Amino acid sequence: MRPLALSAGEPAGIGPDLCLELARESREYPLVVLGDPGVLAARAEQLGYRIDCQTWHGGEVLRTAGRLSIQPVPVRTPVRAGHLDTSNAAHVIDLLTQAVDGCLAGHFSALVTAPVHKGVINDAGIPFSGHTEFLAERTGGKQxxxxxxxxxxxxxxxxxxxxxxxxxxxxxxxxxxxxxxxxxxxxxxxxxxxxxxxxxxxxxxxxxxxxxxxxxxxxxxxxxxxxxxxxxxxxxxxxxxxxxxxxxxxxxxxxxxxxxxxxxxxxxxxxxxxxAVNITLGLPIIRTSVDHGTALDLAGSGKAEAGSLRAAVESALEMVEAKA
CATH class of the missing domain: 3.40.718.10 (Isopropylmalate Dehydrogenase)
Incomplete structure (x- = not known):
């Protein structure tokens, strides 16, 4: 199957932590994380994880435990876990834009999203009411x-x-x-x-x-x-x-x-x-997400739970199979 796209979400939140948790496990399904390699590497070091992050430009996807395929999307300013910065709001929008466009182009079979922080995106002057509305506008979904x-x-x-x-x-x-x-x-x-x-x-x-x-x-x-x-x-x-x-x-x-x-x-x-899993219906693509927010207080602490992200991945895989 074509790989799942996983957008890493707000870089100061637990999104990178959750992506790294999945990377520690072997995976039968292909997964590509869209995020900043430097942020993921720094967060892995902070958490004490050994993760080999390799750039993905199409082709084979890493599936073994401790290895992760990444489509690089650079942040705009250095990231500190737990500390929001409006300068990186555009980075979050870039993540979603590239992930959606990749799904529409047929490079990815589905999109799974880590949490974003709506407040900091709006504080940066970018109108954003949530993933649901953004994805509908980007994909041309009517409702x-x-x-x-x-x-x-x-x-x-x-x-x-x-x-x-x-x-x-x-x-x-x-x-x-x-x-x-x-x-x-x-x-x-x-x-x-x-x-x-x-x-x-x-x-x-x-x-x-x-x-x-x-x-x-x-x-x-x-x-x-x-x-x-x-x-x-x-x-x-x-x-x-x-x-x-x-x-x-x-x-x-x-x-x-x-x-x-x-x-x-x-x-x-x-x-x-x-x-639980957040699912957006009425789109020409499959999209699932976690049921929680960015949990800034847990970022980099090793206490973030990846249960909802695993459920979101499983749900996306089931929907891809049902649609086949």
Whole structure:
């Protein structure tokens, strides 16, 4: 198979540490890290790891423990573990740009991303609301869908990184229809499901309480779900979020569609933090990521856990196989 691309993320965070953790293990799959060789070498020395980093320009990929293939992407200024520098924000964007372009050109089979720090990128004057939105714009995707998954649970989002006061105005029949169609299609095509059963949450407490706690369910969500069911979609809801995440409902669902970020993700991260995967649907490429941030306080300490990155790699490999 073509190699997986792994972008090293914010160089001052734990991204380089996680890449090096994978490099310490033998790998049956081909993996190329996009990052700065000097940063990775310095971090390996700080951690006490012996890693042989070799430049990759196509061709054979190193797979044995202690060796790593790297596509060099230089930082703009020297890096200190745990200390952000706006000068390297452009480096992070370079990582993602080269990784995405490599996937689109067919050099890589999928993209796995280590965490970035949105704040320092914006402080550098670069508009950036997250991986999901950046990848959609770079690949020409019309509507990216953010989904996190852990064993036994998948949660997709109707809205992602928005202030809470803007969420209700963003929920529309057109937006939800697009997201449900993408979610249904990618669950079947990228996860190999013969049919996709989707549980849809309401926006308001108690799913609006029959209109007494908000009318979005009555005016927008219920009519849309009814229409899509008539087309053959398997949709349950809208259900109250406070009772939807129970075995009675989840046992009958392949994925949950939450209306906003903090409605669905706290439950998923409670259930699987450290082993969950962030997946971007609705793109012409496969992309997975870790479920956590840059953890600046852990960078270079040897205490960073690579469980979520391993899960992201495994998920990307499964999606590549399902798509083949």
């Amino acid at each position: 990216p869908v953010m989904m996190l998954a852990c064993p036994g649970l998948r949660v997709a989002l109707a809205t992602t990184h928005l202030p809470l006061r803007e969420v209700a105005d963003t929920i529309s029949s057109e937006r939800l229809e697009t997201i449900i169609r993408i979610l249904d299609q990618d669950l079947r095509q990228k996860f190999g499901l013969s049919a996709a059963r989707i549980l849809v949450l309401g926006l308001n407490p108690h799913a609006g309480e029959g209109g007494h706690l908000g009318r979005e369910e009555l005016d927008i969500i219920e009519p849309l779900l009814s229409r899509l069911r008539s087309e053959g979609f398997s949709l349950d809801g809208p259900l109250p979020a406070d009772t939807a995440f129970t075995p009675r409902h989840l046992d009958q669902a392949d994925a949950v569609l939450a209306m906003y970020h903090d409605q669905g993700l706290p439950v998923l991260k409670y259930a699987g933090f450290g082993n």
